[in-house]
Amino acid sequence: MQNKIRINGSRLWQRLMAIGEIGRIAGTTGCDRQALTDGDKASRDLFITWAEEIDCEIAIDNIGNLSATLVGSEPELPPVITGSHLDTQPTGGMFDGIYGCLAGLEVLTTIAQNNIKHNHSLKVTVWTNEEGCRFKTAMMGSAVWSGMMTPEEAYALCDDNGTSVLDELKRLEYLGAPVKATAKAAFELHIEQGPVLEQQDKTIGVVTSVQHMSRHKVTISGVEAHAGPTPMSMRKDPIKALAKILPALYEFGNDSGVDGRVTIGQIETYPGSNNTVPGELMFTIDLRHPIEENYKQLVSQSYKAIKSICEELNLPVEVGCFWHSHGIEFDKNCVNSVEKAVAHLGYSNMEIFSGAGHDACNVASVVPTSMIFIPCKDGISHNVNEMATESDVTAGANVLLHAMLDQANTFASNE
Amino acid sequence: MQNKIRINGSRLWQRLMAIGEIGRIAGTTGCDRQALTDGDKASRDLFITWAEEIDCEIAIDNIGNLSATLVGSEPELPPVITGSHLDTQPTGGMFDGIYGCLAGLEVLTTIAQNNIKHNHSLKVTVWTNEEGCRFKTAMMGSAVWSGMMTPEEAYALCDDNGTSVLDELKRLEYLGAPVKATAKAAFELHIEQGPVLEQQDKTIGVVTSVQHMSRHKVTISGVEAHAGPTPMSMRKDPIKALAKILPALYEFGNDSGVDGRVTIGQIETYPGSNNTVPGELMFTIDLRHPIEENYKQLVSQSYKAIKSICEELNLPVEVGCFWHSHGIEFDKNCVNSVEKAVAHLGYSNMEIFSGAGHDACNVASVVPTSMIFIPCKDGISHNVNEMATESDVTAGANVLLHAMLDQANTFASNE
Numbered sequence: 001m002q003n004k005i006r007i008n009g010s011r012l013w014q015r016l017m018a019i020g021e022i023g024r025i026a027g028t029t030g031c032d033r034q035a036l037t038d039g040d041k042a043s044r045d046l047f048i049t050w051a052e053e054i055d056c057e058i059a060i061d062n063i064g065n066l067s068a069t070l071v072g073s074e075p076e077l078p079p080v081i082t083g084s085h086l087d088t089q090p091t092g093g094m095f096d097g098i099y100g101c102l103a104g105l106e107v108l109t110t111i112a113q114n115n116i117k118h119n120h121s122l123k124v125t126v127w128t129n130e131e132g133c134r135f136k137t138a139m140m141g142s143a144v145w146s147g148m149m150t151p152e153e154a155y156a157l158c159d160d161n162g163t164s165v166l167d168e169l170k171r172l173e174y175l176g177a178p179v180k181a182t183a184k185a186a187f188e189l190h191i192e193q194g195p196v197l198e199q200q201d202k203t204i205g206v207v208t209s210v211q212h213m214s215r216h217k218v219t220i221s222g223v224e225a226h227a228g229p230t231p232m233s234m235r236k237d238p239i240k241a242l243a244k245i246l247p248a249l250y251e252f253g254n255d256s257g258v259d260g261r262v263t264i265g266q267i268e269t270y271p272g273s274n275n276t277v278p279g280e281l282m283f284t285i286d287l288r289h290p291i292e293e294n295y296k297q298l299v300s301q302s303y304k305a306i307k308s309i310c311e312e313l314n315l316p317v318e319v320g321c322f323w324h325s326h327g328i329e330f331d332k333n334c335v336n337s338v339e340k341a342v343a344h345l346g347y348s349n350m351e352i353f354s355g356a357g358h359d360a361c362n363v364a365s366v367v368p369t370s371m372i373f374i375p376c377k378d379g380i381s382h383n384v385n386e387m388a389t390e391s392d393v394t395a396g397a398n399v400l401l402h403a404m405l406d407q408a409n410t411f412a413s414n415e
Numbered sequence: 416m417q418n419k420i421r422i423n424g425s426r427l428w429q430r431l432m433a434i435g436e437i438g439r440i441a442g443t444t445g446c447d448r449q450a451l452t453d454g455d456k457a458s459r460d461l462f463i464t465w466a467e468e469i470d471c472e473i474a475i476d477n478i479g480n481l482s483a484t485l486v487g488s489e490p491e492l493p494p495v496i497t498g499s500h501l502d503t504q505p506t507g508g509m510f511d512g513i514y515g516c517l518a519g520l521e522v523l524t525t526i527a528q529n530n531i532k533h534n535h536s537l538k539v540t541v542w543t544n545e546e547g548c549r550f551k552t553a554m555m556g557s558a559v560w561s562g563m564m565t566p567e568e569a570y571a572l573c574d575d576n577g578t579s580v581l582d583e584l585k586r587l588e589y590l591g592a593p594v595k596a597t598a599k600a601a602f603e604l605h606i607e608q609g610p611v612l613e614q615q616d617k618t619i620g621v622v623t624s625v626q627h628m629s630r631h632k633v634t635i636s637g638v639e640a641h642a643g644p645t646p647m648s649m650r651k652d653p654i655k656a657l658a659k660i661l662p663a664l665y666e667f668g669n670d671s672g673v674d675g676r677v678t679i680g681q682i683e684t685y686p687g688s689n690n691t692v693p694g695e696l697m698f699t700i701d702l703r704h705p706i707e708e709n710y711k712q713l714v715s716q717s718y719k720a721i722k723s724i725c726e727e728l729n730l731p732v733e734v735g736c737f738w739h740s741h742g743i744e745f746d747k748n749c750v751n752s753v754e755k756a757v758a759h760l761g762y763s764n765m766e767i768f769s770g771a772g773h774d775a776c777n778v779a780s781v782v783p784t785s786m787i788f789i790p791c792k793d794g795i796s797h798n799v800n801e802m803a804t805e806s807d808v809t810a811g812a813n814v815l816l817h818a819m820l821d822q823a824n825t826f827a828s829n830e
Contacts, residue, residue, distance in 0.1 A: 090686045091639060091694070133688045194644025211643060215689050224506065224798035227678035227701040228626060228770030229609025232668055234794065239679045243665050246658035253647055263642035264654045265689045267682045267696075271506050273548050274630050274680045274699035276797040279506070281682075284689035286642040355643030379649065382691040383639035 003344070005114050007401050009394030012106040015050065016393070019043050019086065019102065020094035029094055030384020035087040035129035035140075036064070036168035043086040043098075044126060044174065050105055051124075054112040060176030062151050063144040064128040064169045067179075070108045072121040072408070080118075080407045081183040081367075082107065082400060083125030084190060084359060085141075089133055093386020095191045095376065095393075101126050103189045103397040107404055118408040120184055127359040128174075134159045138323060142359035145181050146366040183367040185334050185407040188360035189400045190371060191388050195379025196352060203395045204342050205352035205373030208335055210361050211261070212295035212327035213288040218245075218306055221316040224271065224279035238281035239269070241310050241317070248305040249285065256298050261288035261355060290353045292327055325357045334370035334407070341402035347395050356381075372399050418759070420529050422816050424809030427521040430465065431808070434458050434501065434517065435509035444509055445799020450502040450544035450555075451479070451583035458501040458513075459541060459589065465520055466539075469527040475591030477566050478559040479543040479584045482594075485523045487536040487823065495533075495822045496598040496782075497522065497815060498540030499605060499774060500556070504548055508801020510606045510791065510808075516541050518604045518812040522819055533823040535599055542774040543589075549574045553738060557774035560596050561781040598782040600749050600822040603775035604815045605786060606803050610794025611767060618810050619757050620767035620788030623750055625776050626676070627710035627742035628703040633660075633721055636731040639686065639694035653696035654684070656725050656732070663720040664700065671713050676703035676770060705768045707742055740772045749785035749822070756817035762810050771796075787814050 022042045023033030033039035044066050048058055051068035059067045069079065084100025104124030111122060127145070132138025135157040143149040155166035169175040192198075197205050220238035246264065253262030263286040269278040285302060289295035303319060310317035342349045352373055363369045374396035377387040437457045438448030448454035459481050463473055466483035474482045484494065499515025519539030526537060542560070547553025550572040558564040570581035584590040607613075612620050635653035661679070668677030678701040684693040700717060704710035718734060725732035757764045767788055778784045789811035792802040 089688055089691060096641075132690070136689075138690065192644060193641040194646070195649055196644075213643060223795065225794070226511075226608040226771055226796040227680065228628060228676055228703050228772070229607060229611075229796070230676075230770070230794050231609070231611075231673055232665075232676065233673070234610055237678075239661065239682070240665060242657075242682075243661035246654065247662065250647075250655060250658055258646055258648070261643055261645075261647065263652075263690065263692055265642065265684065265691050265693060266687045267654070267657075267684050268687075269680065269682050271504070272681045272683075273504055273797070275547070275553070275678065275701050276504060276680050277678055278680060279798070286690050288643050355645070356641055357643070379640070379645055380638065381641040381644070382688070383694070 002116055002405060005110060005116065007106045007110045007394065007397040009390060012102060012397055013390045013393060015102050016094055016098060019046060019098055023088065025091060025384050028384035029387065031088045031092050031094060032090050033088045034090060034134040035131060036165065036172060040087050041172040041174065047086065047101065047105065047126060054109050056108065059179065060174055061145065062176060062178045063141050063154055064174040065141045065145055066126040067123055068105065068108065069121050069123040070112055072118045074119040075121055077120045078182045078184040079121035079123040080404050081123045081125060081186045082188060082404060083127055084188055085127045085130035087129055087131050089131050089382045091384050092382060093384060095386055095388050096193065096381050097130055099191055099393065100189045103400055106397050107401045110401060120408045122404060122408060130359055135165055139357055139359055139362055142362035146362040147181065148362055148365060181366045186360065186363045186367050186369040187334065187400055187403055188358055188371045189396050190358060190373055191376040191381060192373040192379065193356050193376060193381035197373060197375035198379060200350055201348065202350045203347040203374065203392055204349040204399055206335060206338050206342060206349055207354050207371035207373055208330055208351050209290060210328040210354040210357065211288045211290045212292055213357055214299065214321050214324040216285045216319060216321050218283050218285065219318045220281045220310055222277060222279050222281065225277040227275040227277065230277065235277050236315060237277050238315055239278060241313050241315055242281060244309045245306055249302055252298055252301045256289055256294045259290050260294065260298060288355060290327065325361055328361050328364050330364060330370035331368035334368050337403040337406040338370055338372055338399060340406055341399045344402055345398055347399065372396055417531055417820060420525060420531065422521045422525045422809065422812040424805060427517060427812055428805045428808060430517050431509060431513060434461060434513055438503065440506065440799050443799035444802065446503045446507050446509060447505050448503045449505060449549040450546060451580065451587060455502050456587040456589065462501065462516065462520065462541060469524050471523065474594065475589055476560065477591060477593045478556050478569055479589040480556045480560055481541040482538050483520065483523065484536050484538040485527055487533045489534040490536055492535045493597045493599040494536035494538040495819050496538045496540060496601045497603060497819060498542060499603055500542045500545035502544055502546050504546050504797045506799050507797060508799060510801055510803050511608065511796050512545055514606055514808065515604045518815055521812050522816045525816060535823045537819060537823060545774055550580055554772055554774055554777055557777035561777045562596065563777055563780060596781045601775065601778045601782050601784040602749065602815055602818055603773055603786045604811050605773060605788055606791040606796060607788040608771050608791060608796035612788060612790035613794060615765055616763065617765045618762040618789065618807055619764040619814055621750060621753050621757060621764055622769050622786035622788055623745055623766050624705060625743040625769040625772065626703045626705045627707055628772055629714065629736050629739040631700045631734060631736050633698050633700065634733045635696045635725055637692060637694050637696065640692040642690040642692065645692065650692050651730060652692050653730055654693060656728050656730050657696060659724045660721055664717055667713055667716045671704055671709045674705050675709065675713060703770060705742065740776055743776050743779050745779060745785035746783035749783050752818040752821040753785055753787055753814060755821055756814045759817055760813055787811055
């Protein structure tokens with residue numbers, strides 16, 4: 001019987017649309033539901049409502065990670081877990097993160113309603129603050145869970161208004177007790193956030209690894225001066241440095257091959273007056289590559305160029321890494337469960353690496369983990385136009401269902 | 416007797432320091448006293464207090480321009496005027512604009528206290544919103560006075576919070592009745608805001624002309640995408656365009672010779688998330704050159720390059736001029752009065768052009784006008800470190816005194 005069960009794609013789709021109404025950006029299908037805002041809380045509260053319908057045990061940990069557990073017949077065994085996040089970018093979509101949470105809940109709902117026995121408990125977790133846009137540190141909840149960050153470090157993170165993570169956890173009543181990070185196996189289902197599956201016309205990406213990636217902040221000091229009288233040769237103009245740094249960064253990215261990624265997402269000038277040479281320039285660089293050697297070269301080339309250009313122009317510069325995620329090789333046994341599920345279900349598929357960081361990267365440092373991707377339209381994500389089809393959404397959740405059941409060790413007994 | 420009179424440099428310096436306390440940026444000698452803020456009003460109120468001590472007639476016009484007049488023996492004659500502004504940049508100094516106002520008041524005070532007869536009235540005006548940083552349009556008060564802008568256009572200008580010029584004029588009680596723009600001659604005394612006089616070791620700059628100048632806003636549309644998964648070749652990344660545009664702009668500036676000016680004061684990315692390719696990039700360009708042909712080439716080269724780079728990258732772009740000030744040749748008769756005053760006083764001097772726009776540019780479109788410069792430290796202006804010496808401040812005001820007296824037609828009778 002277990003072989004034949006499938007998730008309810010229509011219910012999953014309707015729930016995705018329902019959560020997508022929270023923080024909806026008017027006139028779009030996008031959402032602004034940044035971490036630990038009222039919108040984030042509302043989406044979590046709705047998630048709990050649905051989890052309680054199938055009698056899940058609800059738990060909140062000391063960094064606000066929210067879990068719903070379908071207790072197995074041998075509760076002392078480590079659970080098989082899945083999860084993702086409900087928070088979004090400021091102009092995010094309805095699928096990034098949300099899909100992984102709701103598909104996990106759909107898997108538990110399907111198993112509960114079909115009375116499928118499972119000796120391992122099955123758990124879906126909503127990780128806190130995956131996006132990192134509000135509190136500037138991504139994948140925070142899973143980092144605390146996996147011991148890569150202390151709760152105190154996370155609590156102290158503040159948004160631009162000086163409101164801390166701890167303030168918001170208390171205000172939203174999402175501050176619980178520490179939990180032990182344990183699982184037999186972990187899976188995360190996600191939209192690809194890139195164009196490869198769509199281009200290759202594949203329904204499922206069997207994710208085997210994650211790129212090396214890091215984010216860097218560059219601050220160049222100049223001297224404010226009036227735009228008219230000061231001759232160009234006498235200026236200390238940080239934008240002159242930017243004019244040399246940007247082409248160099250894109251060249252390094254290009255030299256590193258098709259898998260290299262260079263993103264300048266934020267540029268700010270101070271004081272930002274149109275007739276004043278800026279006294280300060282700040283910009284961020286996000287660097288990624290799946291091959292460690294190429295990644296390290298990309299970082300070192302960038303740092304070297306920035307420092308030498310600023311030195312040449314006699315402009316003081318500070319450059320530092322504020323976030324780093326080591327590349328991951330996912331657990332072969334978990335990948336194998338995904339491969340078996342895809343083969344069983346007959347979906348077209350390919351092996352793929354993840355270009356983005358996910359909570360699964362942190363989880364993988366503690367327990368055997370792998371990921372599943374489905375295509376998204378035009379590869380667009382972190383954008384209000386992010387979209388996936390109901391058919392692919394359903395397929396991905398079915399793969400998650402069978403991969404989790406494979407790990408929950410119940411296949412033989414229920415067959 | 417008139418030949419021998421000199422302004423009181425110590426009083427002038429003390430008044431500069433007193434106004435500098437209003438809106439003082441803590442720990443600096445700089446000020447934040449943007450147009451039509453409480454600080455701007457406080458500085459005007461203090462100005463009025465001093466002007467009333469010498470029985471000046473005080474008037475406020477329909478755009479808040481504040482005038483103090485020492486009525487001449489023939490009040491029907493057009494006045495000899497001077498003036499500048501008391502508003503500052505967000506991180507401005509104590510001299511830019513303020514010096515011209517207080518030196519004008521010092522000239523009137525000296526003339527009043529020495530009982531120097533003058534048939535033409537002598538007037539000093541505090542022009543409203545010269546800096547243009549809060550309401551995005553510089554030299555506003557003098558533009559309305561000279562008929563280059565209607566009061567209605569000026570009233571409707573709003574700051575970033577949506578507060579209009581008219582709202583603030585009413586709130587601060589600085590809204591008066593229209594006046595006729597008339598004067599026999601006009602002078603504006605100002606710090607150079609550039610390094611030339613200091614480098615050439617001259618006390619006085621006899622300003623003969625003002626650069627052509629304009630400000631432009633460029634908005635490039637991209638497509639937001641996640642920093643990791645989207646291959647570089649598939650991105651619509653507006654920063655890629657910036658990487659090509661910035662070097663081109665600096666090259667055009669360089670090619671236009673030592674008098675060309677290219678300033679990129681503001682750069683903003685939207686949504687400004689460090690792991691998202693920006694969906695939009697906005698930046699401003701300020702372009703200046705004293706020679707009209709070179710100026711026009713600088714503008715046309717810049718527009719052409721921006722459009723062709725964005726077309727090549729297939730990125731939609733909007734580029735437009737939001738402020739323009741035509742170059743000025745100052746009135747030869749006024750320049751001659753300044754030259755005579757400098758020669759009489761024996762200060763070292765040179766002819767110079769202004770790289771910055773000043774209220775005098777607008778005034779010059781209606782009445783005979785010229786300017787006087789003194790050095791400022793390291794040429795720094797629009798900066799909290801803007802500084803001038805008491806000796807140069809005194810010298811400049813003495814030149815203004817004698818240039819105004821020369822035009823007030825009293826030299827012979829008082830000699």
